[in-house]
Amino acid sequence: MIRKEYLMTPGPTPIPHQVSLVQAEPIIHHRTPAYTELFVRMVEGLKKVLLTKNDVLTFAASGTGAMEGAVANCFSPGDRVLVAAGGKFGQRFAEIGRVYGLEVEEYEYPWDEAADAEVIARYLREKPDTRGVFVTHSETSTGVVNDVKAIGEAVRGTGAILVVDSISGAGALELRTDEWSVDVLVTGSQKALMTPPGLAAVAVSPKAWELVDAATLPAYYFCFKKARKKFNSDSPESPFTPPVSLVKGMSVAMDILLEEGMEEAWERHRVLAMCTRAAVRAMGLELFPKDLDRAYAVTAVKAPGGIGGGDIVRHMNRVHGVIIAGGQDRLKGRVFRIGHVGYYGFLDVVAALSALEMTLAELGHSFDMGSGIAAAEKVYLEMTHSPS
Numbered sequence: 001m002i003r004k005e006y007l008m009t010p011g012p013t014p015i016p017h018q019v020s021l022v023q024a025e026p027i028i029h030h031r032t033p034a035y036t037e038l039f040v041r042m043v044e045g046l047k048k049v050l051l052t053k054n055d056v057l058t059f060a061a062s063g064t065g066a067m068e069g070a071v072a073n074c075f076s077p078g079d080r081v082l083v084a085a086g087g088k089f090g091q092r093f094a095e096i097g098r099v100y101g102l103e104v105e106e107y108e109y110p111w112d113e114a115a116d117a118e119v120i121a122r123y124l125r126e127k128p129d130t131r132g133v134f135v136t137h138s139e140t141s142t143g144v145v146n147d148v149k150a151i152g153e154a155v156r157g158t159g160a161i162l163v164v165d166s167i168s169g170a171g172a173l174e175l176r177t178d179e180w181s182v183d184v185l186v187t188g189s190q191k192a193l194m195t196p197p198g199l200a201a202v203a204v205s206p207k208a209w210e211l212v213d214a215a216t217l218p219a220y221y222f223c224f225k226k227a228r229k230k231f232n233s234d235s236p237e238s239p240f241t242p243p244v245s246l247v248k249g250m251s252v253a254m255d256i257l258l259e260e261g262m263e264e265a266w267e268r269h270r271v272l273a274m275c276t277r278a279a280v281r282a283m284g285l286e287l288f289p290k291d292l293d294r295a296y297a298v299t300a301v302k303a304p305g306g307i308g309g310g311d312i313v314r315h316m317n318r319v320h321g322v323i324i325a326g327g328q329d330r331l332k333g334r335v336f337r338i339g340h341v342g343y344y345g346f347l348d349v350v351a352a353l354s355a356l357e358m359t360l361a362e363l364g365h366s367f368d369m370g371s372g373i374a375a376a377e378k379v380y381l382e383m384t385h386s387p388s
């Protein structure tokens with residue numbers, strides 16, 4: 001039988017055909033007016049998607065490159081920073097900070113909960129020499145989404161900058177970079193920005209630029225100042241050869257997202273998450289996060305007793321062609337994660353849920369087949385069709 005695959009991981013994610021097609025166009029040279037026009041257009045689109053007027057810099061890298069850039073550009077060795085580490089990606093910021101010689105304090109909170117803005121506010125009152133607070137917007141490893149708005153209020157007015165990893169949030173979840181006082185917003189192309197992997201972006205606030213000017217850590221490829229200087233020149237460019245095809249793709253993807261409208265895109269993700277939640281609960285499964293507020297990017301589900309999360313992931317892939325993700329780190333084997341972040345509509349989610357139902361039945365979990373799909377359909381109609 002023909003094998004058709006459905007990519008339902010929280011990144012990389014499927015891309016619209018318009019984004020694919022434009023990447024097949026002939027390569028243009030990156031020191032030409034044609035590229036400059038394209039580049040500026042893409043950056044302007046990104047600014048609108050991120051709701052920022054700050055400088056937006058892009059790098060040929062996966063998201064982690066921009067995370068590293070945020071550390072290397074904004075700080076000096078020994079600077080005190082607080083990292084909210086409630087999952088694998090929060091921990092990554094702490095690891096990068098230590099590699100660069102920062103004095104990293106980890107705020108560890110349970111992986112199934114969101115960070116408490118009050119804890120961060122208290123820390124900043126007690127340690128006023130703190131130079132940075134690092135937060136993961138959407139913690140892809142757990143499905144939990146942090147309240148960046150509340151954390152922004154806690155950090156605003158202190159001497160620290162707020163650095164937010166919104167690699168799996170931007171484009172999918174409410175994110176108001178400037179209004180929420182995010183000083184360095186980090187994101188990547190391969191999730192809700194509906195572009196292949198390989199293009200990372202950072203939005204840098206005036207408060208962060210002050211730190212950049214004072215910072216003494218070394219940065220070369222990810223140097224923010226160099227990237228800003230080139231972008232603000234008479235013919236905006238990147239310092240190094242950019243991923244021209246990805247820039248073309250991202251430019252089209254930004255058009256598609258902006259045509260949908262950011263509030264509409266955020267609502268679409270909320271609907272898909274609510275449908276997925278209802279479905280897995282109807283299948284007799286439990287969601288991993290206790291704190292489900294804002295958790296609309298990834299649905300993390302506890303594996304049912306006797307069946308490993310990895311078995312579900314492998315079976316769905318091998319037998320039904322649906323690719324979802326397993327648990328990472330301490331959640332390995334304990335959870336599986338369905339991504340609905342990016343270019344997804346309701347029927348994509350139905351395909352994943354149908355494959356999940358068949359997988360669970362085949363692996364011996366007892367529940368009413370079809371109950372998950374029925375629950376998802378009910379929620380979908382309730383949330384999207386007002387009674388006439």
Ligand SMILES: Cc1ncc(COP(=O)(O)O)c(C=O)c1O
Pocket residue numbers: 010011062063064065089136138139140141165166167168188
């Ligand atoms: C929240 C978050 N941060 C960081 C990363 C790492 O990004 P990349 O793999 O693009 O380097 C990911 C990727 O899954 C992520 O979801």
